[in-house]
Amino acid sequence: MRKYLFLIQKNLLAGYLNSLVYVSPSSAAHRAFLIFCKVRKGRILPQQESYLKEARLSREDVAGHQLQTYHWKGKGPKVLLIHGWESNTFRWRNLIEPLRQADFDIYAFDAPAHGASSGKYLHVPLYTQCVEHLVQTFKPDYLIGHSVGGMTTLYHTYRHPNPEIEKIVTIGAPSEFHEIMENYQNLLGFNDRVLNALDGYIQNRFGFGIRDFSTSRFALEIDKRGLLLHDRKDAIAPYHASVRVNQNWKGSELISTEGLGHSMHQAEVNQQIVEFLKTG
Structure with a gap:
C-alpha cells in the first residue's frame, strides 16, 4: 500500500514539475530543489536520547x-x-x-x-x-x-x-553531484527541461553547476x-x-x-x- 501511494505521489510531482517548467522554469527549479533538500527523517528517537x-x-x-x-x-x-x-x-x-x-x-x-x-x-x-x-x-x-x-x-x-x-x-x-541529480530525476520522473532549469538555479544560487561539483x-x-x-x-x-x-x-x-x-x-x-x- 505504501509503495502504491508513493507511486501516485511521484507521478503527481513529476506531472506538476513537467507542466510548471513550461510556465515558469525558475519556479519549477525552485520547487524541485526544495523537494530534493527536504529532510524526512533523522530526528532523535527515544532509544537514542539517553x-x-x-x-x-x-x-x-x-x-x-x-x-x-x-x-x-x-x-x-x-x-x-x-x-x-x-x-x-x-x-x-x-x-x-x-x-x-x-x-x-x-x-x-x-x-x-x-x-x-x-x-x-x-x-x-x-x-x-x-x-x-x-x-x-x-x-x-x-x-x-x-x-x-x-x-x-x-x-x-x-x-x-x-x-x-x-x-x-x-x-x-x-x-x-551530477550522478546524485540524475538519480533524483529518475526517482521522481521529471523531464530534462526541469533538470536543466534546476542546473541553472543551482548555478545562480551557489556559483557552480551540477557537473561542476x-x-x-x-x-x-x-x-x-x-x-x-x-x-x-x-x-x-x-x-x-x-x-x-x-x-x-x-x-x-x-x-x-x-x-x-x-x-x-x-x-x-x-x-x-x-x-x-x-x-x-
Missing part, C-alpha cells in the same frame, strides 16, 4: 539554524564527526567508543534538519557552512564524515584548506592525509566514487570492503579508522 543527552554541549547559531553539538572529552587530538543524510550523531556510537578508549577529544553535531538541530532542509553548501563554523569553534585536528557528510568534508577542505586539520576520513561518500576533482587540490573507506557493493553511494577520489588525492589511502554495506558500523572499520588517526 546516549546523546550525556554528551550535549552547546547550541550554535549558523546560517539561521540552531545546531546541537556534542562532546566526549579526551586528552588526545580533537576529532569532529560529520554524519550523513537523514541521520544524526547517534550513528557514530560504535566509533565513539574506540575513539574514547584511545583518549581522543571527540566533537560532533546534528546537521540542520537532523537530530536535535533546527530546520527542514539540508544541502552541501549549507552543511559546509556548518562544518566551517565548528572547525573555527572547536579547532579539530581530524575530520570524519559518512556519506553526504564525507562529501561535505571534502568540499569543505577544498573551500577552506585549514592547515590545522591534519587528517580526513570519509566513509561511503559519493563524489559526483565533483569531490574527485576537488581532491586534486587537497594536500592532507586521507583515509577512504567504501564497500564495493554499497547500494547508496557508488563504490567508484571513492576510487575516483583516491586516484586524484595523492595523500589518500582507499580501503575497500565486501558486504559491509553503506553504514559501515562494524568494529573492523572503526579499528582501521582509529589506527589511521593514531599513526604519525
Whole structure:
C-alpha cells in the first residue's frame, strides 16, 4: 500500500514539475530543489536520547539554524564527526567508543534538519557552512564524515584548506553531484527541461553547476592525509566514487570492503579508522 501511494505521489510531482517548467522554469527549479533538500527523517528517537543527552554541549547559531553539538572529552587530538543524510550523531556510537578508549577529544553535531538541530532542509553548501563554523569553534585536528557528510568534508577542505586539520576520513561518500541529480530525476520522473532549469538555479544560487561539483576533482587540490573507506557493493553511494577520489588525492589511502554495506558500523572499520588517526 505504501509503495502504491508513493507511486501516485511521484507521478503527481513529476506531472506538476513537467507542466510548471513550461510556465515558469525558475519556479519549477525552485520547487524541485526544495523537494530534493527536504529532510524526512533523522530526528532523535527515544532509544537514542539517553546516549546523546550525556554528551550535549552547546547550541550554535549558523546560517539561521540552531545546531546541537556534542562532546566526549579526551586528552588526545580533537576529532569532529560529520554524519550523513537523514541521520544524526547517534550513528557514530560504535566509533565513539574506540575513539574514547584511545583518549581522543571527540566533537560532533546534528546537521540542520537532523537530530536535535533546527530546520527542514539540508544541502552541501549549507552543511559546509556548518562544518566551517565548528572547525573555527572547536579547532579539530581530524575530520570524519559518512556519506553526504564525507562529501561535505571534502568540499569543505577544498573551500577552506585549514592547515590545522591534519587528517580526513570519509566513509561511503559519493563524489559526483551530477550522478546524485540524475538519480533524483529518475526517482521522481521529471523531464530534462526541469533538470536543466534546476542546473541553472543551482548555478545562480551557489556559483557552480551540477557537473561542476565533483569531490574527485576537488581532491586534486587537497594536500592532507586521507583515509577512504567504501564497500564495493554499497547500494547508496557508488563504490567508484571513492576510487575516483583516491586516484586524484595523492595523500589518500582507499580501503575497500565486501558486504559491509553503506553504514559501515562494524568494529573492523572503526579499528582501521582509529589506527589511521593514531599513526604519525
